[in-house]
Amino acid sequence: MATEQRAVKKAKGPEPVKIVSFSSLTEKVGRFNLRNKTFLIPQMNRIGGHLLAATFRSFGIHAKVMDTYKGLGLGQEYTSGKECYPCQITTGDILYHMKKEKERLGDAFNAEDYVYFMPEADGPCRFGMYNKFQRIVLDTLPDLSRLKIGSLTTKDGYSLRGIIEEEKVRDIRKASYLSVVVADILDRLLWRIRPYEREPGMADEFIERSMRVMEEAFETCGAKKEFDRILDKLEELIEEGKDIIDPAIPRKPLIGIVGEIYLRTHVHANQDVIRVLERYGAEVVNASIAEWVNYTSYDRLREAKIALRLGLKSLRLNSLRKHLRSILSYGGELLYQEYRQKQVYRRVRALIDLAEDHKVGHLEKILHEEDLFNFDVGTEACLSIAGIVQYARERFNGVVNVYPFTCMPSTTTSAIIRPLMNRLRIPYLDTPYDSSTQPGREAAIRTFMYQAHQHFKRHGGRFHD
Numbered sequence: 001m002a003t004e005q006r007a008v009k010k011a012k013g014p015e016p017v018k019i020v021s022f023s024s025l026t027e028k029v030g031r032f033n034l035r036n037k038t039f040l041i042p043q044m045n046r047i048g049g050h051l052l053a054a055t056f057r058s059f060g061i062h063a064k065v066m067d068t069y070k071g072l073g074l075g076q077e078y079t080s081g082k083e084c085y086p087c088q089i090t091t092g093d094i095l096y097h098m099k100k101e102k103e104r105l106g107d108a109f110n111a112e113d114y115v116y117f118m119p120e121a122d123g124p125c126r127f128g129m130y131n132k133f134q135r136i137v138l139d140t141l142p143d144l145s146r147l148k149i150g151s152l153t154t155k156d157g158y159s160l161r162g163i164i165e166e167e168k169v170r171d172i173r174k175a176s177y178l179s180v181v182v183a184d185i186l187d188r189l190l191w192r193i194r195p196y197e198r199e200p201g202m203a204d205e206f207i208e209r210s211m212r213v214m215e216e217a218f219e220t221c222g223a224k225k226e227f228d229r230i231l232d233k234l235e236e237l238i239e240e241g242k243d244i245i246d247p248a249i250p251r252k253p254l255i256g257i258v259g260e261i262y263l264r265t266h267v268h269a270n271q272d273v274i275r276v277l278e279r280y281g282a283e284v285v286n287a288s289i290a291e292w293v294n295y296t297s298y299d300r301l302r303e304a305k306i307a308l309r310l311g312l313k314s315l316r317l318n319s320l321r322k323h324l325r326s327i328l329s330y331g332g333e334l335l336y337q338e339y340r341q342k343q344v345y346r347r348v349r350a351l352i353d354l355a356e357d358h359k360v361g362h363l364e365k366i367l368h369e370e371d372l373f374n375f376d377v378g379t380e381a382c383l384s385i386a387g388i389v390q391y392a393r394e395r396f397n398g399v400v401n402v403y404p405f406t407c408m409p410s411t412t413t414s415a416i417i418r419p420l421m422n423r424l425r426i427p428y429l430d431t432p433y434d435s436s437t438q439p440g441r442e443a444a445i446r447t448f449m450y451q452a453h454q455h456f457k458r459h460g461g462r463f464h465d
């Protein structure tokens, strides 16, 4: 056999392992044409997943958001415990979804009818390995070995080339990006209105309904690029959402969240930390998803510029054309994304005071000014460390770092930022999560919120008011 054979030992599970081929990692993980397939999107942040799926559907791709967290037991069965928690959750999600599909379709079930979406990142941490690991797991299951994993990578700034007809690639990328920004806005709207709602439950019910309205808007208008119609709908919703705020409730301490993208946005995985903070009197702003998308474009552009400089220095002129092309391509992408994001926030902020998003170039500048970290190292630590400094400059009353237990970039963030926060006397809390419940967690959050209230009082309310 030309391929490598390997035994994967499972902690538990019905059968010990089978054969895994290395060629599977290239043949069944990558960018695949999604026509006539069901494209399965994991649910990281609920609104973002649904709006992205609606956008893909507007381009004729049968996209579906999978339930999440219901298959955690399966995820645990097929992992050893050494993997990052998001890997365990997403493994469980796909296994659970396919199990349900098999039950629903019986003999008609065919794993080749699906493509499971699991993006990856290059760089020093383990996110790049999730889809490889999941490939190994799927290959050990006869019914699922032909299920392909559709992977987009930060290596090319999440290019969508190859998944749809070439002439539609640019449009689907633009519409998808808008769906990310609008999902961020709906999340921020929820966090802005829920602490001040007139009656308990109003904000959650309204946001759930709003998500459905925006899903429909993206499904109808996404492929036609009728972005103004989408934003008109968003404005209508914001006008309605504003009325949920009870003006008699005074503003509360403002808490910023940073951390690992999956954990800080997945409400089951983080044990609904935002709601717990709100219960103890916070108004919360979480770092956005668009920030990460912009970061991947920014980082590719930065790399291309460095490569061009090195090429010029070492007189490797034949590579210059390639670097210039990359600079134009990633530079154009970033410019478009920042323009679109700014346009949406400008329209929204004319109606309600939602927190603006951080510009990645500005975050890099902060790291230089404070000499804390460097974009050359990469990972989300770049965004988290600089994001915390920016929160401090904007006089937030406290910061929470939300991440999976043992997450490398987030523990780096914690090590660097703790002394600074102590010096600045700004309350700061690390909240690492796995599937267990820490008995002291709620007490830690309550104590943190007590400190945030003190900070709030000491500084005479909020900077923004």
Ligand code: SF4
Pocket (backbone or CB within 6 Å): 084, 085, 086, 125, 126, 127, 128, 260, 380, 404, 406, 407, 408, 409, 410
């Ligand atoms: S960012 Fe953290 S949780 Fe995600 S892969 Fe890296 S180490 Fe794991």
